Amino acid sequence: MSIIQCVPNFSEGKDESIIKEIVTAISSVEGVKVLDYSLDADHNRSVVTFVGSKDSVLEGAFNGAKKASELIDMTKHSGEHPRMGATDVIPFIPIKNVTMEECVQIAESLGKKIGNELDIPVFLYENAASASHRKNLAKVRKGEYEGLEEKMQQSKWQPDFGPQKPNLKSGATAVSARMPLIAFNVNLNTNDLSIAKKIAKNVRLGGGGLHSVKAMGVELKERNIVQVSMNMVNFKKTPLYRAVELIRAEAKRYGVSVVGTEVIGLVPQEALIDSLEYYMGIEEFKHDQILENRLYQD
Amino acid sequence: MSIIQCVPNFSEGKDESIIKEIVTAISSVEGVKVLDYSLDADHNRSVVTFVGSKDSVLEGAFNGAKKASELIDMTKHSGEHPRMGATDVIPFIPIKNVTMEECVQIAESLGKKIGNELDIPVFLYENAASASHRKNLAKVRKGEYEGLEEKMQQSKWQPDFGPQKPNLKSGATAVSARMPLIAFNVNLNTNDLSIAKKIAKNVRLGGGGLHSVKAMGVELKERNIVQVSMNMVNFKKTPLYRAVELIRAEAKRYGVSVVGTEVIGLVPQEALIDSLEYYMGIEEFKHDQILENRLYQD
Numbered sequence: 001m002s003i004i005q006c007v008p009n010f011s012e013g014k015d016e017s018i019i020k021e022i023v024t025a026i027s028s029v030e031g032v033k034v035l036d037y038s039l040d041a042d043h044n045r046s047v048v049t050f051v052g053s054k055d056s057v058l059e060g061a062f063n064g065a066k067k068a069s070e071l072i073d074m075t076k077h078s079g080e081h082p083r084m085g086a087t088d089v090i091p092f093i094p095i096k097n098v099t100m101e102e103c104v105q106i107a108e109s110l111g112k113k114i115g116n117e118l119d120i121p122v123f124l125y126e127n128a129a130s131a132s133h134r135k136n137l138a139k140v141r142k143g144e145y146e147g148l149e150e151k152m153q154q155s156k157w158q159p160d161f162g163p164q165k166p167n168l169k170s171g172a173t174a175v176s177a178r179m180p181l182i183a184f185n186v187n188l189n190t191n192d193l194s195i196a197k198k199i200a201k202n203v204r205l206g207g208g209g210l211h212s213v214k215a216m217g218v219e220l221k222e223r224n225i226v227q228v229s230m231n232m233v234n235f236k237k238t239p240l241y242r243a244v245e246l247i248r249a250e251a252k253r254y255g256v257s258v259v260g261t262e263v264i265g266l267v268p269q270e271a272l273i274d275s276l277e278y279y280m281g282i283e284e285f286k287h288d289q290i291l292e293n294r295l296y297q298d
Numbered sequence: 299m300s301i302i303q304c305v306p307n308f309s310e311g312k313d314e315s316i317i318k319e320i321v322t323a324i325s326s327v328e329g330v331k332v333l334d335y336s337l338d339a340d341h342n343r344s345v346v347t348f349v350g351s352k353d354s355v356l357e358g359a360f361n362g363a364k365k366a367s368e369l370i371d372m373t374k375h376s377g378e379h380p381r382m383g384a385t386d387v388i389p390f391i392p393i394k395n396v397t398m399e400e401c402v403q404i405a406e407s408l409g410k411k412i413g414n415e416l417d418i419p420v421f422l423y424e425n426a427a428s429a430s431h432r433k434n435l436a437k438v439r440k441g442e443y444e445g446l447e448e449k450m451q452q453s454k455w456q457p458d459f460g461p462q463k464p465n466l467k468s469g470a471t472a473v474s475a476r477m478p479l480i481a482f483n484v485n486l487n488t489n490d491l492s493i494a495k496k497i498a499k500n501v502r503l504g505g506g507g508l509h510s511v512k513a514m515g516v517e518l519k520e521r522n523i524v525q526v527s528m529n530m531v532n533f534k535k536t537p538l539y540r541a542v543e544l545i546r547a548e549a550k551r552y553g554v555s556v557v558g559t560e561v562i563g564l565v566p567q568e569a570l571i572d573s574l575e576y577y578m579g580i581e582e583f584k585h586d587q588i589l590e591n592r593l594y595q596d
Contacts, residue, residue: 003593035592051593095589180589187581244578260579269567269590276570279577280542281558283485291393291478292567292591294333295301295349 003096004057004103005180006050009088010068011077011171013044018071023048025067031056035266044079045088049266051095054102058110061090062117065173069118074145074171082138084145085120085171089137092177095268103177104128108160111175115162118170121152122161126176130160137174145171182232182271183264184240185218186247190256193219196226199250203228203243210246212238225259235268241275269293301394302355302401303478304348307386308366309375309469311342316369321346323365329354333564342377343386347564349393352400356408359388360415363471367416372443372469380436382443383418383469387435390475393566401475402426406458409473413460416468419450420459424474428458435472443469480530480569481562482538483516484545488554491517494524497548501526501541508544510536523557533566539573567591 008026012018019039027034032052039046052060065087072086090110092103104127111122129135133156143151148166151157158164159172166172188196196217201207203215212234218227228247232240248258270287277285287293306324310316317337325332330350337344350358363385370384388408390401402425409420427433431454441449446464449455456462457470464470486494494515499505501513510532516525526545530538546556568585575583585591 005589033593035589051589240578258579260581262581263583263587265587266589266592267587269588272574272588273570275578276574280538280573281556283558283560285561289561289563289565290567290570291303291333291349291564294564295331 001096002054002098002102003051004054004098004106005093005095006052006057006061006090007093008048008061008064008090009083010046010048010064010072011044011074011079011083011086011088012068012072013040013042013046013079019046019048021071022064022067025063026050026060029056029060029063032060040081042079043081044077045081045083054098054106057092058106058113061092061110062113065090065114065120066118069120069167069170073169075168077145082141082144083171084141084143084148085173086169087173088141089174089176091126091175093180094177095180100127100177100179107175107177111161114173114175115159118162118167120162120167120170121159121165121172123172123174124160124176125174126178128175128177131156137176140174148172179234179236180268180271182235182240182267183230184232184243185227185229185262185264186244186258187220187225187227187260187262188251188256189259190226190254191219191224192254193217193226195251195254195256196228198254199247200228202250203230203246210238210243213243227262232271235271235274239274239278240271241278299394300352300396300400301349302352302396302404303391303393304350304355304359304388305391306346306359306362306388307381308344308346308362308370309342309372309377309381309384309386310366310370311338311340311344311377317344317346319369320362320365323361324348324358327354327358327361330358338379340377341379342375343379343381352396352404355390356404356411359390359408360411363388363412363418364416367418367465367468371467373466375443380439380442381469382439382441382446383465383471384467385418385471386439387472387474389424389473391478392475393478398425398475398477405473405475409459412471412473413457416460416465418460418465418468419457419463419470421470421472422458422474423472424476426473426475429454435474438472446470477532477534478566478569480533480538480565481528482530482541483525483527483560483562484542484556485518485521485523485525485558485560486549486554487557488524488552489517489522490552491515491524493549493552493554494526496552497545498526500548501528501544508536508540511541525560530569533569533572537572537576538569539576
């Protein structure tokens with residue numbers, strides 16, 4: 001069975017009853033399982049995490065976007081987080097027995113359906129982007145809801161689907177296919193924030209470091225230490241162990257050591273097993289040797 | 299939901315039709331899933347691996363033992379592997395949301411049922427043993443089928459359940475609860491078997507080494523190297539990484555290195571993640587952060 005993860009973000013982070021209605025609309029689809037949802041009042045934004053098969057995730061995501069278009073009014077929305085629509089972003093993430101290409105196809109089908117049936121403009125981004133200047137979500141969303149009408153008058157910011165101007169109540173929606181993002185931190189035995197910042201810079205691609213790693217230096221005041229806080233945006237290209245070992249090597253320059261790591265939130269099993277294979281030098285390990293993976297095979 | 303693994307061994311390794319009938323009897327129970335079965339003609343013995351909930355594994359195991367008592371005749375059995383019954387051993391192994399104590403209870407209930415309903419004597423061993431001299435399966439089985447009648451005349455070898463003498467056709471059955479056994483090998487960059495044997499000895503408890511590790515030195519002729527071949531009989535007490543790192547340290551004495559490891563057959567996810575937590579120093583990781591583990595939660 002295929003498993004696709006979908007993590008839509010909605011522009012409502014205060015009224016939980018609205019988010020519950022959206023979650024109910026999503027989970028009403030057979031084959032969809034909502035794993036988590038969380039509201040952020042400061043950002044006035046919610047994140048819903050659900051999984052499903054190829055057939056069910058599209059319908060679940062559409063139901064969520066439809067309900068959000070009914071219940072959220074962007075003319076009245078404010079919050080700290082950048083946003084351009086009631087359903088702001090909908091990424092599809094391949095987890096099991098599914099390719100990135102298939103997730104791109106789902107993103108395209110959903111975009112078309114939202115454009116046609118909900119009359120909301122849709123921009124495809126990341127792996128689903130229709131042009132290279134649209135890959136980066138920050139660029140797609142720049143100007144936000146308030147700047148959408150003007151932005152969409154430029155030929156390079158015509159939507160991929162739906163009307164040629166923003167939906168007044170719902171704004172626009174960005175839909176994508178992307179790799180799972182792993183929030184992964186490495187703790188150092190120093191309280192010198194400048195060291196964490198220097199290492200973070202060296203670990204990032206732009207600082208001469210690693211592909212698919214976003215990194216910044218952060219203080220952990222309670223523990224009186226610092227950490228390199230990372231988003232690993234493609235663990236197949238750049239695995240977790242590589243970031244740990246590079247940080248360990250860079251830390252030596254400053255006479256500090258790695259004292260621990262943290263995985264925040266959900267992580268695919270493959271990302272962990274892959275790093276264990278490195279550390280223990282396991283030869284020719286097959287993931288269906290993991291007992292639990294046999295239990296649910298169909 | 300609880301998950302218990304059960305790995306019964308049957309004294310038939312040549313006639314696959316018999317093993318298929320036994321497998322069918324086991325898998326006919328709702329909630330039971332047969333993961334694997336394999337026949338060994340030289341040993342004239344088969345191993346079936348199945349999983350199920352607390353309620354279903356007992357019934358599955360009983361069905362298998364009942365069918366084996368109908369189809370296998372121990373008066374005609376010969377094979378290289380030590381054995382004392384048509385259904386030779388039935389271990390129950392806690393995998394998820396179940397304690398060892400609960401597995402012991404299942405072993406006792408099954409033993410009673412086999413004794414009463416199939417008229418086969420049952421010996422409990424390992425964690426289910428009723429006395430310390432019965433913990434070790436090799437000791438329970440010593441004398442094998444042919445020596446059973448004489449052995450059972452000794453008061454210390456009275457069965458835990460069932461008749462006071464062997465069942466002529468089915469012999470006796472050993473039932474237990476135990477930890478999962480992980481077959482785990484560490485390869486060395488030398489072809490000197492004596493080095494693998496020395497390291498294996500030092501890694502075993504008896505040689506001043508680790509608890510819960512059975513180890514021997516083995517030649518890999520095709521690759522012209524040797525390996526320390528281990529059974530890790532309690533990965534919670536003695537984790538995989540500890541064996542790897544101790545072998546790495548011992549290997550230094552002989553100027554050789556660890557060049558790889560092998561996990562043979564099935565391994566519980568927890569055994570792998572636990573070792574990764576060691577190598578990456580992951581702090582406060584919860585196993586339900588693994589995306590796949592969320593999918594099947596009830």
